[in-house]
Amino acid sequence: MVQVTFINNPVTLVGDEMKVGSKAPNFTVVDNGLGEKTLQDFAGKKILVSVVPSLDTGVCDAQTRRFNEEAAAFGEDVVVLTISMDLPFAQKRWCGANGIDNVVTLSDHRDASFGDAFGVHMKELRLLARSIFVIDATGTVTYAEYVSEGTNHPDYDKALEALKAL
Template identity: 60%
Template sequence: MEKRKDIVTMKGNPMTLLGPEIKPGMRAPDFTLVDRDLNEVTLDDGKGKVRIFSVVPSIDTGVCDAQTRRFNEEAAKLKEVEIWTISVDLPFAQKRYCDAQGIDQVKLLSDHKYLSFGENYGFAMEEVRLLARGIVVVDRDNKVRYVEHVKEVSTHPDYERALEEVRKL
């Protein structure tokens, strides 16, 4: 497995990302995630739709919560776009979070079981087995259109830049 350094830090500590660097123009790699009802979800489950993959370390942190809320609000405006928040939180925790916070526009999906999104998209942080913060935009044909790895995991992504890319599609 490819290991990449000097891409992200967590509270100032350098992290090692597992997996390849995904770039715009590439075919989006497949993955298997688990939804809140323990059903498996793959890349093809959203085929034919523009998708935003909002990648967060854990929904139990302030920035992850804010990122998820922001995209939940944006999802209501982007009718033909699916937004998937992906973390390694257990599906049960994701369900509790959505129910408690009224998150009803985005799909929360867990990479806990397989870590296949993290490893296939280069977001898995080896030292902590969490996903680095970032955003990936995939078009209707499963082509990557935008990728952001947030340099310091405890800071926000560039929401506007990602949304700008989505609006072009």
């Protein structure tokens, strides 16, 4: 079981830990137009999932900006998703205000489907734990990082190397 803290306080993660080699479980989240999105909507693509507690915080902002910049270099067969518990309206506003257009922001606020499926739902806070997952075109997890302290940055280079290796 993954041990994670948020502002140095231990939190309980709901769901099973996602491990390399596991089949990525399905989930249902909400896009910025209030439409439902599932893992199947990205079938056949290489996916980098950047999970953040809230776009309105410094580390989450920096993480999303970094992956937005990096996403521009990848082709049509790659999609970068940023998933948080932020409301879709807030995600849309944040992306517009910050010129973010290479990542797809998705909200797990409705039922924590993604958080529970990937084991990143912080029970005490009803936020998602900072993490990164790379999923290949067959739906297999090839990289998983659960950031041990939620206010720390993920290992951007390792995640991008895992995506480039696909």
